[in-house]
Amino acid sequence: MLPEALLVSAPGKVILHGEHAVVHGKVALAEALNLRTFLRIKPHQDGKVRLSLPNIGAKRDWDVSKLQLLQTAFLDSGEPTAPTPEHMEKLKVFAGFTTDSSDSERLAVLAFLYLYLFICRKQRPLPSMDIMVWSELPTGAGLGSSAAYSVCLAAALLASCEEITGRLKEGVTSAGWTEEELNLINRWAFLGEKVIHGNPSGVDNSVSTWGGALRFQGGNISSLQRIPELRILLTNTKVPRSTKALVARVKDRLVKFPEIMNPLLASIDAISRECERVLGMMAVTPAPEQYVVLEELIDMNQHHLNAIGVGHASLDRLCQLTASHGLHSKLTGAGGGGCGFTLLRPGLEQSVVESAKQALTGCGFECWETTIGAPGISLHSPSSLKADVLRALNGL
Template sequence: MLSEVLLVSAPGKVILHGEHAVVHGKVALAVALNLRTFLRLQPHSNGKVDLSLPNIGIKRAWDVARLQSLDTSFLGEGKEEKPEQGDVTTPTPEQVEKLKEVAGLPDDCAVTKRLAVLAFLYLYLSICRKQRALPSLDIVVWSELPPGAGLGSSAAYSVSLAAALLTVCEEIPNPLKDGDCVNRWTKEDLELINKWAFQGERMIHGNPSGVDNAVSTWGGALRYHQGKISSLKRPPALQILLTNTKVPRNTRALVAGVRNRLLKFPEIVAPLLTSIDAISLECERVLGEMGEAPALEQYLVLEELIDMNQHHLNALGVGHASLDQLCQVTRAHGLHSKLTGAGGGGCGITLLKPGLEQPEVEATKQALTSCGFDCLETSIGAPGVSIHSATSLDSRVQQALGGL
């Protein structure tokens, strides 16, 4: 087992095009968001496993000896081969109850906190099972991603945990060499990270699509179609405004609403879904061209696609007055916006063309903030899960991860 401190980060995600249509067999484009979750893992010898999640107010510690004495056969104890895709299956309800008992959380603990702890314990016990003795570790995870906003915060958490635990247990090598500020794992190692991260997502979401953890692992832009995920080659890093309307939404109800509208008006809604699919495909084509030689004309096409998709999503019934307000405010500043994710509130993205004057960007952000929204400037197409040297992280992140 490695003895050095590991610093890992993984990005969140936004859906660029294909929301809701993807549920009905159409293409969706998901892109890595340059807001990241950071993890510090420090091995020690005090016989405890410490987990600190300051964003959600979790600080827990477990005795390694107690965890070691658990009957963990349901986690695959005793297998000698290196974990592969089928090694870790979805825990049964009885197994989840066992993990809840181990977690030792109070009955009134918030669901978000409970699921984060269960995902950690599951990954820790599963990945570290081949060690002669379970390792004593101190783990701090801090995120720039707001939880529950549809930005892939749980996936970035699971990916960061999987990467750090696999590395410290030497299931995959540490790719960081002397003099490196940041580095990434090989394709084969990233595939293993992604497989384990998906298990963490299963603990949190039950039956996830796998898109969020794939985007967080690989970064860039991904195409998702009927369960198949593939990476776009050399997608450009696009500058955006990310706006959180702070209006809560019920994803399940919104998905059901689209399905009901499709059943009620099939000749109207089916063509809308087909059109959204065409928008995703056209955007994929343009992004492919931009990877080679970006031009202003291509940004203008992306803006048109954004506008058309937003109108289609409103026609599907997943818009919201807050999102209309977001689009109106940015349009007044010559910018183009759409919802991202389930809709009904939540978040929206606004494309920023190259050469846009910073005072205009700041004026737009101020106008959105005045509406009661949270707004920040960031980018999409960010790198996937990465490992960092201590000196490569800025002081704000170092402080959040425990004053490194």
């Protein structure tokens, strides 16, 4: 067990192109969003494990001796392949949730307990520690907040148990991990996501682990090796939606109108592939006209997403308002509300961005000016983090 505290962070994600089409075997492109979840883990010797999640107002603590009994009760095998119903039932009974516990708190606590018990299974006794998690990501907005949480937990617990590197080299303020270590982090984070979502795709935790941009098709995931960092305005319409219902709506339309829907899905696939090609060119020889192409692809895909049935009046309003400022937007994720992003090309006057943000917030939306193509899971020194992040992680 590492003797000192450590700090990690992981990014959220934005789907550039291919949402919904990817369910039907088409290409999707996702990029790491530079809004991050931060975790501080501090080992100690007082026989307690404490978990603090200020974003959702949750704070829990357990005796290590009781956790040891729980671990003995159901960890009778090696590394798990998926949480079993028996595991989940025992964890729920142990957690002792009250009627006041929110769904977010229940799932976050269960994911932590599951990963802690399994990752730390070789430690005797189980380690005492304080864990504080604070996030810039809104929950339930389709931006990968649960995946960033699971990735941070997996990396921090693995590092604390010395399964992966947990120390920065002298003079280094931030660092990542080797490909082998990232694979291990991602594998455990995926199990955390299974606790939270049941049957996740693996897209969100993969983007949060590796960062940059990833390509998804038919269950295969690959990194785009060279990508530019893109500035965006991210907007949360705050309109709730059901991903499951929206996926079912697209499937129903595909069954009902195959001759219409199949060409639309093929066209979305072509948009994803063209975007991938342009991003590759931008990384080598950037040119202003490439942003014009990206804007055209954004506009076309947004129309396609409306046509396949996942648009919403709030997203239409978002696109109309940004278009009135000469900007180009599309939904990201499931649609039906949720979030959209607006590309901010280089040289754009800040007054235009501020004017667009003012118009969007005037509709009750929430906006962040940020970038995509961010680094994945990272290990930090305190000096590398912003003051507000440190204050949050220190509970101030």
